[in-house]
Amino acid sequence: xxxxxxxxxxxxxxxxxxxxxxxxxxxxxxxxxxxxxxxxxxxxxxxxxxxxxxxxxxxxxxxxxxxxxxxxxxxxxxxxxxxxxxxxxxxxxxxxxxxxxxxxxxxxxxxxxxxxxxxxxxxxxxxxxxxxxxxxxxxxxxxxxxxxxxxxxxxxxxxxxxxxxxxxxxxxxxxxxxxxxxxxxxxxxxxxxxxxxxxxxxxxxxxxxxxxxxxxxxxxxxxxxxxxxxxxxxxxxxxxxxxxxxxxxxx
Numbered sequence: 001x002x003x004x005x006x007x008x009x010x011x012x013x014x015x016x017x018x019x020x021x022x023x024x025x026x027x028x029x030x031x032x033x034x035x036x037x038x039x040x041x042x043x044x045x046x047x048x049x050x051x052x053x054x055x056x057x058x059x060x061x062x063x064x065x066x067x068x069x070x071x072x073x074x075x076x077x078x079x080x081x082x083x084x085x086x087x088x089x090x091x092x093x094x095x096x097x098x099x100x101x102x103x104x105x106x107x108x109x110x111x112x113x114x115x116x117x118x119x120x121x122x123x124x125x126x127x128x129x130x131x132x133x134x135x136x137x138x139x140x141x142x143x144x145x146x147x148x149x150x151x152x153x154x155x156x157x158x159x160x161x162x163x164x165x166x167x168x169x170x171x172x173x174x175x176x177x178x179x180x181x182x183x184x185x186x187x188x189x190x191x192x193x194x195x196x197x198x199x200x201x202x203x204x205x206x207x208x209x210x211x212x213x214x215x216x217x218x219x220x221x222x223x224x225x226x227x228x229x230x231x232x233x234x235x236x237x238x239x240x241x242x243x244x245x246x247x248x249x250x251x
Contacts, residue, residue, distance in 0.1 A: 028210045028220060029148070029203075035228035036235065039106065043114030043236070050118030061119055069122035080116040083109045099221030106225045106232075113236060120243065128248035135246065136239040143196055144231070147203030158201035164194045184244070191241035195234050202230045 050056050060076035063069055072080060090097070090105050097105075120129060147154065168190055175183045206227045213219045 024215075025207060025210050028224065029206065031224045032206060032227045032231065033144075035106065035224065036231050039110035039228065039232045040235065042107065042110050043117060046111050046114030047117040047121070050115045051121035057118070060115065061122065063122055067122060069119055072119075076116070076119075079112055083112050086112075097222060099218055099225065102222045102225035106229050109229065110232060117236075120240075120247075124243060124247035124249060128246060129243070132243050132246040133239060136235060136242055139196065139238065140199055140231075140235050143199040144203045147200035148207065150200070150204065154201045154204050157197065158205065161194055161197045161201060164190065165198070168194060188241045188244035192238060192245075195238040195241065199231065199234045199238070202227075202234060206230075 050060055057063060058073075060073055060079060061069060062071045062073060062076075086105060086109055090102075168187065171183070171187050171190075175187060206223070209223050209227070210220070213223060
């Protein structure tokens with residue numbers, strides 16, 4: 001699986017074949033989408049657990065008596081940053097990883113991210129979270145459909161988005177020290193645009209990956225798991241940035 005990354009497989013373009021009528025591709029993409037959906041269900045369940053069970057909440061978050069989030073506990077910070085560490089490690093191990101191991105990585109990351117998402121319940125109202133989730137799901141479906149059906153090669157667009165993503169990560173870390181409302185606003189604007197574009201790009205990239213793998217079932221199994229992880233992360237990040245604009249504050 002050394003070719004499974006945020007770039008097209010070698011010697012592969014978006015118009016390689018008539019992908020819209022390929023039953024194998026449809027089955028592959030359906031497997032990816034099903035896994036994304038189940039990952040979101042798991043994350044929602046974990047978020048509910050960490051925000052609704054007082055004993056669990058106390059282990060991860062520092063919350064005032066009137067329900068305001070102050071910060072993370074040591075364990076909570078570990079849970080919040082663990083997915084990034086796992087992603088970095090899996091990137092090095094991707095060449096020899098098995099479908100079972102890649103599946104385990106996917107479920108562990110979705111569970112950990114879901115646990116940390118429980119903090120949103122102390123920042124935004126339940127109604128605004130639900131509304132933003134529905135808007136994100138609708139946008140995700142539309143953007144992924146664009147990526148699946150377009151005949152335009154999005155490789156160059158994807159490279160631009162990835163450079164933007166690197167800049168966005170740097171800006172987020174800087175904003176943690178500056179506490180600038182304008183900077184947070186601009187980060188959220190660019191975050192929405194970047195992850196909206198990545199949904200379409202990653203969908204098209206998965207199509208190209210399927211054809212490059214040439215029916216290798218083990219490799220397709222790994223691609224399904226990591227493909228679902230890419231789209232899951234796109235969804236979650238789009239959701240979080242949209243919350244900046246749509247989330248009703250509980251304060």
